[in-house]
Amino acid sequence: MTQIMRMSALYAPTLKEVPNDADIVSHQLLLRAGMMRKSATGLYSFLPLGWRVIKKIENIVRQEMDAIDAQEIMMPELQPSELWHESGRWDDYGPELMRMEDRHGHGLCLGPTHEELITDLVRNELKSYKQLPLTLYQIQSKFRDEIRPRFGLMRSREFIMKDAYSFHASQESLQQTYDDMSDAYARICERLGLDFRPVQADSGQIGGSVTCEYHALADAGEAELASCTCGWAANSEVAACLPHPTEYAETELKKIETPGVHTIAELAAFLNCPESSTVKAMVGKDAEGNPIALFVPGDHELNELKAERVIDGFALMSDEELEAAGLPKGSIGCVGLPAGVRIVADSSLQGIAHWVVGANEDGFHYVGAEQGRDFTVDVWADLCTVREGDTCPECGKPVSMCRGIEVGQVFQLGTKYSQNMGATYLDENGKEQPFIMGCYGVGVSRCMAAIVEQHSDEYGIAWPASVAPAHVCVLPLVVGDDVVQPVAERVARELAELGVEVVLDDRKERPGVKFAEADLMGWPLQIVVGKRGVANQELELKVRSTGEKSTISFDEYAEALAFAKRASKPIASFLEQAANVRMEAAVTTVRSRTK
Amino acid sequence: MTQIMRMSALYAPTLKEVPNDADIVSHQLLLRAGMMRKSATGLYSFLPLGWRVIKKIENIVRQEMDAIDAQEIMMPELQPSELWHESGRWDDYGPELMRMEDRHGHGLCLGPTHEELITDLVRNELKSYKQLPLTLYQIQSKFRDEIRPRFGLMRSREFIMKDAYSFHASQESLQQTYDDMSDAYARICERLGLDFRPVQADSGQIGGSVTCEYHALADAGEAELASCTCGWAANSEVAACLPHPTEYAETELKKIETPGVHTIAELAAFLNCPESSTVKAMVGKDAEGNPIALFVPGDHELNELKAERVIDGFALMSDEELEAAGLPKGSIGCVGLPAGVRIVADSSLQGIAHWVVGANEDGFHYVGAEQGRDFTVDVWADLCTVREGDTCPECGKPVSMCRGIEVGQVFQLGTKYSQNMGATYLDENGKEQPFIMGCYGVGVSRCMAAIVEQHSDEYGIAWPASVAPAHVCVLPLVVGDDVVQPVAERVARELAELGVEVVLDDRKERPGVKFAEADLMGWPLQIVVGKRGVANQELELKVRSTGEKSTISFDEYAEALAFAKRASKPIASFLEQAANVRMEAAVTTVRSRTK
The missing domain is CATH 3.90.960.10 (YbaK/aminoacyl-tRNA synthetase-associated domain)
Incomplete structure (x- = not known):
């Protein structure tokens, strides 16, 4: 049985007004729906509901990493400057690297990324080609001293990342892990409900030659992307560009x-x-x-x-x-x-x-x-x-432009770090060779913003079931009586017993307030319990993502429960059974996101 | 089905020698068993096995917090100096507070604790006595610039803490949450397999008057504790002391x-x-x-x-x-x-x-x-x-002394922070009142060290099942043949299908190496599969904590599996059935730690 969340006790303060400095939808809604608060410029606190979403995103990422045999570790966030001097990035990185000194005057920085630390971690211990390939990852807070933190979680100074690093004895092996990781990134985006696109990109301060960014498509995105119906897509930072200049008639200077x-x-x-x-x-x-x-x-x-x-x-x-x-x-x-x-x-x-x-x-x-x-x-x-209408470098058709939020990036690093830092293994002939490396990042907290950009409307957030802070909100329209509230309590308890995550709005608020906040907070399914419904022996359902409403009788509901118990696929089955014909399409959508 | 961990692919480098600067058992064994590595002074990286232990400790803490209706959140680790000026601690805290400036010259610090941030988070939003009491918690990395980091995880510069904060309208309400939290801390210690003692303590840089520390008893502990058979116990920093000076015979000056x-x-x-x-x-x-x-x-x-x-x-x-x-x-x-x-x-x-x-x-x-x-x-x-033999202030009997590792502390803060920072609610009469607050910390990474101090011997670690990186290690003595390895693979798979966490030592190493490393890494149960055993249709079992060995026939093993499937209490049931009479006591111990 999962614990029922009671709105009366839950700390989820909502805001009626759009906060002044919140200029994109995800930033506004995450604040308004009581998911997070700003603690200082570019520094956010996740409130209970927002943190539940983050943990679900983390778990999806974790499952997909484990599925490709990446092993989870945890390196310190504080990093000694010595290692950054070895790699050469202490001087190269610029003011975004947050630097400090300890009480003895030793240089430290807060990790924006961990290539140096991971290379140091395995050197002298990962010794033989027989131990390769190896992929290690962690999910942790990262730091970047943005000159102008903005757009809420999209460009903050402290953010949650999954960063993975792989070690190889050959380019073929790196390519294999790079491909596995790319597939995993696509599955992660799908499971998060993101409309995404992998695009050619620049490797920036990380380095390496081959790289690909994963973008959630959204007007609020900071990146400009060029793409073609043939499948080619690239960040405008690097997109090969084929303009069509036109000759002016004059030929004499x-x-x-x-x-x-x-x-x-x-x-x-x-x-x-x-x-x-x-x-x-x-x-x-x-x-x-x-x-x-x-x-x-x-x-x-x-x-x-x-x-x-x-x-x-x-x-x-x-x-x-x-x-x-x-x-x-x-x-x-x-x-x-x-x-x-x-x-x-x-x-x-x-x-x-x-x-x-x-x-x-x-x-x-x-x-x-x-x-x-x-x-x-x-x-x-x-x-x-590149701009709209330029020629696609792959197929020659005109490209189109859109905007994206970078939620992940994969890199083939080659030997950049292993060579600078002397990290080697012994090959089959007993000869020392520098590791061939890859690294792979997912912006976990940024994913949350991207999901809201794609799954929201004028009423609020509409979370995909896979990351929603709870699957179902039970809304009794009367509280404290002996007709409506007992039914609501029973429904909440029965669903929770099936493993469905339920929030029960047991506050003495007007129905209008409850409906508005349920829409704002974005529970995938609302179950409304009112006096008339109870008299008619029925419950009212609303699928948040489509707005479709329907009623089911107590009997149908009981059948749905019994089916779900047998099938032990709680929420999908419940939604399936709970839905009548009119809701079929909607439920199929919700179901597919529940897997 | 859980994923089987294969030793051949697992990144868990062991060390034969005790590292130079590791002077206590937990520090030595966590390094030697490949659970963690030092990345810099006082900064450690958790390798896959060590990180699994940490996550299990975190989850036990999380479950106990959720059970007393504390709500999980996540505040930033970077904190603005403004808030610390408001509380007065920017000047009070001293050089252990890691301070820095951002690129615009604004003061920041890395949180050793979050009283300022949480008070700021709720002020102006937690408005009415009706919303109280409220308890929020987080599990995150904390920072302390120790003048001399030492003893591995016991006194490191970056460490994992659970910190909880509660808000109340009355002292009685604070006392209630303080008591609930104290009970939860006792349950956490028990579930971690810790022999512990709650002791009177000093409130130090956190403040407040009423406080209690939770100590895991261990000779390696930095704290000296006085305790009495009547139940009274106190940190020697604060223990009321009743010495017995004796009169010297001379009465003239x-x-x-x-x-x-x-x-x-x-x-x-x-x-x-x-x-x-x-x-x-x-x-x-x-x-x-x-x-x-x-x-x-x-x-x-x-x-x-x-x-x-x-x-x-x-x-x-x-x-x-x-x-x-x-x-x-x-x-x-x-x-x-x-x-x-x-x-x-x-x-x-x-x-x-x-x-x-x-x-x-x-x-x-x-x-x-x-x-x-x-x-x-x-x-x-x-x-x-206080010293051994002084009189107990509670009952008058002589006290005895021991050493402890502080793994948790609970505080009644009163209005120290709410008053300094102007955090108020409206009481029943509509009057503004400062919050009465409590705060409660568990040193998650330090718990790991404490567990090893209490659960280890000359061969290595003997993890309690509740936090072990895996429950069972299956040890085929031959690898790559068609007799022994297939049986080992089958056993590992069948256990994994029941939800048991299994590590399979599929390396082509000598049996002696495998036995030694299994003992070093501390899997609660070892299942040895050898040629002779397979010929006799039996498996050899070893309970790590007691060293007791026994054999079970393939038939008994199959019965145990069938029973476990029916009971769906996988590991406890398996261990119960697998054990013969001689192992009864040992298994009862393991079982009680498995809950």
Whole structure:
């Protein structure tokens, strides 16, 4: 028997007003429904209901990790700086790493990730190829000193992560675990009720070459994703981009006066041509500070991550640096640049022979600037951020854009950490080899926000049964009488005896308040017990996700219980039996999420 | 069906040698048995087996908290300094509080405890007496910058705690929850297999007046405990102490030469009297720096915590301070002290009229110093640290001493935090009142060490079944053949199907290695499958805690399985049926720990 939660005793304070600094739906609803509270900037406390959801998410993640033979461990959250110096990340990581000193002056940090610690944990103890492959994981609080914590659980300073690490003697073995892990991540997303997409991504501060992000699709997501009906999908940070610049009619180099023209839109309007016929310039510098002019089609944006991959130590120039280099901000062009300014251009611009571009002089542009004749491009590269309608690099169809919340990422690390930290095993020939490694993260608390983004409406949250704080809310419309409340108590007890998680709203509140809060808190199934219902010997059911209502007689309910007892599949069976024909579709949905 | 753990794949590296810096049994064995590893000073990583134990301890704690209607939440580990300023503890707490600044320069600390956060969490939301009482708890990592981390999990810098907090409208309500919590703590200790004792204690940096510590009895414990057969028990830090000073025969004040006498032992030998006939002096100072001479019976030690309670701002004087005050170190006495030195003496010294005491002159002592005639005591107080044979303050019998590991503590906080932080509710008359609060902690990771201290022998750990990483270890003595291994696999599978947690030692190791490691890792029951056994159609059983061995036939084993299936009490029933008469006692023990 599960314990019945009584609303009269439960600590779940709801809010009528949307809190000021909560700007996305999940942040608003998790606060309003009494699931969590802000304790400080980017630091949240989970209240009893919210914490039940987190634990269910953790358990789903744990089951899927165990199913692929990953072994759960727990490393400290505090990490010694020595290990980060060994890996080289103490200097590389930047201000997001929360650093401190202990009372003896030794450097410590709060782990945003644990590659260093796990590598140290196994080195000298995981000695032979016979012990490989090995995958270890943990579920724990992580820390990141975000410059601007926001969006509630989406970008907080302390958050719950599952992080797994694998060790291998060959690339094939790594690939096998990487594939198993990818499958597990897909199953996790499915079980959490998430509409998700695996996408090509950047490996960022973790490192490694092969990586994939798992995104829950949601307008509130911070990531922009490009995807195609062929199955290709990528984070816009890395998505290969194939723009379609269009040729402007003029083939002779002409400097034209363009008074008041400062933007691409104004330039296109001035010339009465599409933006894709213009060329946009940005100026950056390389590691040595040498100036570089970058050119992309006018209807696209420069992707700085891509520029960084082409130009070592790339950074955009500040206004002051532009002035010092004698380059006129806003009018940069490829013709007549000062000596020593290299030209790097998006590969798509090879498709147009004559460019419309700034004239390196305020108030003037060139049309008809011809490659080879009027200027020379030093390097061609993929430089643009993908946008709706660009060509899919896989199949050539136009891609579409959407937004996503990154809930997981898998990485093939290779030997980055094992080599820096001297973590080796003995191969079949008794020769020392650095481990080939992978790492795999799921943002557990972020998953909670993603679920709410996808499973909510104007009334509140509609939890998938797999993660709901309880499966069923029993709502007596009268409390303290000897007709309605006894029936409600009996129903709650009978369901709890079957292992169904039940919350009983035994508060002396008006029915309207109870209905509103049940909808806000998002119990998958509501069972309403009222005077008239009891007189008619029936219960009223409501499936939260669809809003569909129905009634079942006491007899049908008793039959459902008996069936569930026999089948010992409590909630699915109960819902199945409880549902009449009208509810069939709804219940099928709930059932599939209950597994 | 539970998953079978295969030793061939399990990450549980054992150590043959005792690690250098591991000086107590639990620290040594947890490292040697592959349960944990040190990641840095005072920071440990739990390996798969150790983490399984921790999760089992957590779940026992969780079940007992839920059973008394405490609600689980999760607050951030990072805490803003503002809240600690409000409570006044930012300045009070000292260097054990791990402090840091975020990138914007805001003060943060890593929680050693969460009174501030929880008070902030409920203020303004827990509004009415109708919502009280309320108890919230969490299980999470805590941090303490120990000056000298040691003894493995016993005094580490990051550790796992359950901390609970309760809110009340009356002292009676607090007392009720305090009692419920105390009962729950006793049940937790019992379920963990701990021989424990609740003892009177000091409330330290948490505050409040009424408190009780739960100690697991163990020689490795850092705490000294006094207890009596009547049930009274107390930490020596606070134990009321009733020494028995004995009268020295001399009644006239005489200054005698005592060359070479520097210690109480030397003085007693010189005078041929028991140490209890001498009086020991210490010199301290109060908050204003005024000197105070403290006197205790010669066979007892001054308890500085008790002195702090009598003298505001008490501290012992350094040698330099003594010299500056003109007080001869090692010869202090109550007769002829400089003017302005107050005399504070242990109450028990009221029982002897004439004291043997220093003469405030090197090489001399007084005998026959008479209270009232030769000197005057300003304050009488309980000043001594209790020792074996002192009188029990409850029943008058002699107390005995033992050592304990503090695994839990409960506190009645009163309004310390609610008043400082303005956390109030509206009482029945609509009047604002500060919450009356309690708080309650269990050291989860420290419990693990305490269990090992109590449940181990020269061969290794002998886990109680309630927390063992697995219940049964199946040991095939041959691997890869078609006689022994198939039987072992079948036994492991059948037990796992019943919900028994099974580890199968499927490694190609010599039997001696397997036996030794099974004993080291501490599985409660070993089932050995060998060639001869299979030929005789029997299995060999060994109960780790007692070492008792027995054999059961395949038929008896099959009966046991069938019985367990019917009874659906898997492990207890299996052990019961598996045991023959000789094992009865052993099995009863194991069974009682399995509940």
